[in-house]
């Protein structure tokens with residue numbers, strides 16, 4: 107098992123009846139890196155993430171996450187934020203966090219407190235009365251309060267205001283700087299998020315259109331946004 111690679115996909119295919127959602131998807135994500143998964147609507151980002159967490163079985167190809175085929179064991183070792191999903195609206199933020207702390211063995215209470223402070227979450231607020239952005243921040247901090255080696259976030263910033271996005275992305279970048287936690291993040295907020303990525307994977311029509319190291323892009327005087335435009339415009 108190669109401990110320096112957290113995700114390895116080789117020639118992955120995914121078909122839903124006649125629809126081919128992924129075709130020949132091959133890439134690796136190194137441990138401790140922040141990888142952006144970028145592409146237009148319907149490109150296959152969420153499908154790929156569902157395969158990585160093990161709730162979808164690819165039609166062909168091989169996938170290794172944390173050194174194993176995705177399944178119940180790997181699911182317990184990663185945090186996943188789905189693109190759609192709601193927290194129980196009858197609980198307050200405090201009750202929800204207490205519940206999450208009880209169900210996740212890797213919950214880190216110090217990390218939870220830090221994220222609650224950073225994201226300015228009012229623990230006494232009932233989830234049912236939260237705005238979309240407030241609930242999104244609570245969902246995100248639920249993922250980030252676990253000590254998992256892999257964090258997969260599908261559109262984590264939808265509804266989150268600009269300054270909160272910046273606070274969250276710089277905190278994630280700080281956290282990975284001296285750790286071996288790996289992040290795979292699908293987002294359409296390229297301009298605000300591009301500085302946090304070590305590597306970007308561009309995906310369109312279910313195929314990988316390019317994989318770029320962002321440092322190399324910057325050295326070449328290019329931005330993630332310009333690269334995205336070149337590939338998809």
Ligand SMILES: Nc1ncnc2c1ncn2[C@@H]1O[C@H](COP(=O)(O)OP(=O)(O)OP(=O)(O)O)[C@@H](O)[C@H]1O
Nearest residue numbers: 122125127145146147148149150151152153154189
């Ligand atoms: N369960 C399913 N059955 C049939 N088709 C599906 C299913 N899930 C996804 N698809 C199709 O696969 C393609 C990829 O969808 P996916 O949700 O992975 O895209 P995405 O890149 O996450 O898009 P977005 O940026 O809009 O969230 C789409 O054409 C979608 O309609």
